[in-house]
Amino acid sequence: MKVHRFGGVLAALALAMPVAALAAGFQDVLDTPAATSPLAAKGLLNGLALAGARIVGVGQRGHIVYSDDQGKSWRQARVAVSSDLVAVSFPTPQQGWAVGHDGVVLHSADAGATWVKQLDGRAVGSLMVEYYKAQAGADAAKWVAEAERFAAQGAENPFLDVWFADDKTGFIVGAFNLILRTADGGKSWQPWLDRTENPQALHLYGVRAAAGDVFVTGEQGLVMRLDAAAGRFRAIETPYKGSYFGVTGTKSAVIVFGLRGNAWRSTDGGASWHKVETGVQEGLTAGAAVGEREVFLASQAGRLLMSHDGGEHFSPVKQERALPAAAVQALGLDAVVLAGARGVRVQPLQ
Template sequence: MNKKLSVKALVIGLGFSMAPIVASAADASNAPAVEHAVKAPLAEKSLLLDVERAGERLIAVGGYGNIVLSDDEGSTWRQAQSVPARVTLTAVDFVDEKRGWAVGHDAVILKTIDGGENWTRQYFAPEEERPLLEVQFRENGRIGYALGAYSFRLVSNDGGKSWVSKDLADNAETDLGMPIEYHLHQVTKASNGVWYMSAEAGMAYRSLDKGETWDRIPPPYDGSFFGALPLLGESVLMFGLQGSIYRTDDGGDDWTEIANASTATLNSGLIMDDGTVVLVGNDGAVLVSKTGGQSFQAKSLNDRKSVADAIEISGGKLLLVGEMGARTITLGQLKGDI
């Protein structure tokens, strides 16, 4: 099957194809994750894969260790002052306006204590050859989870000072009951305290203890999921390859497919302040629901640039990040049904 992968999955493939070149051309002291991110004009227009709010500040991460900050709702951006990584950063999570973590290729984990201005490296394992794709912290930043390619999972109980691998139960499968060659893509926290994890090949998981243990909740679908979006109560959407959307209204026990007109891979989603549900994805796909996620209109950006993540900003606008960098739009600017 000719699958269209998520933006992050495509970056994984690019990263691995480049790894042998890097290893042969440079010694360990010059490895990308040891170097610092390069200062560049228009850094906010380069590849960005995740965006997070830290207080009033927006922080986005992406290619070549790029971390950009905005204090005016995305109108202007500047690069972080110090980032000890030049590999692709894939995800970022903040527990308050000052403390946050970013993860990426070479299994790098970075921490900031000043709202993203400066970062220190807490973990780095290029020998694993397994990029990290997600990071989540709880307990006021004490307990953290990082996960990614080939079922790689790390756990910290001391604010990221030390990390322990939690991925393998035997040589064939992980302790999540999935083959080790599968990727773990995203963890989402619901308001009722339940966590959901999306993964490859129809794998989906639910945690009732904030990530300590996981139970499989497989929807009737064998394609990859790249994200989950908790709705009201026990309702959750999971989405991924070729516009696939599945909905549960009982916390993950029973699932229903939500038909829509898009065939684009879906990467992330959000609920806007007015209740509008938005999913974003490859080829500029922006799916909009005014029915609480019961049905969707398939719209798109005019230039069809792939979108990795989105967040609502002031004035009911959306800030998108992806292959075009950071961009602010209104829903009214989108092209009609596709």
């Protein structure tokens, strides 16, 4: 899964290297700008978003690429880190955020052409400790201990998704119930670990707005909806107990999707759910919506599905070649952009 960092393999390799060589050659990816590569748009890309009419994709080793001609050509952005990136959100044409491994949070103020670091895993733990030590209440000690555990792990835990409502307010989510909120465009972050109904600290894979609410999805059938009045994410029961990798939807329906082709749809804020027959057995790894009725789902095997009725029914989109997809972004009703292990490509719909 996305959260694995293969620490045991890396540790074994490190032990096999002379200490002097490690000291001389080590460069922290959080302090190393992404290298320029002519193949950046053909490597692993995990997240897509639109910055106005510009397409922005984020991926491995801090690579961020963008296109101003509907995917015909791509340029590489200047990025302050070389950590692997997994998700991106642009609430406005100019302001965007990207997140990924090593607890990194990046911000762009120029439609994705350049990116600066706002937060990383070395600072997340101490930020949470300071916040929870200032809180009162019976559970304060519990959350201080949890924050100290994150702090002791350093930059080990990744952020796995990001969503902004506007250029000020947004959420970032990640491994082991890691969730933070900002109300000032990322200048400061407030931990929300104590504001989720997730007692097992399950991984949080997705956060998005749909059907007038904000939803978070995660492991073991976890779905939560934001109770804005209470300032909490409340758990919602769904019929499926496997992992949900993401959430999408229209103004009237929310769709959660994940393992083994599972997708479930609700039109009443999660009070009831109806299974969507997708016709696929592999994991659904990406979703996107455009307009009032069109919804797209993509799978880890490269299948692309399209709905014209708000996600109630889906049919396969014929493709010249099916490649594993980690992200999908609609370009109106004429085409979609797909990103994955072999880079980014545009799929016409007509």
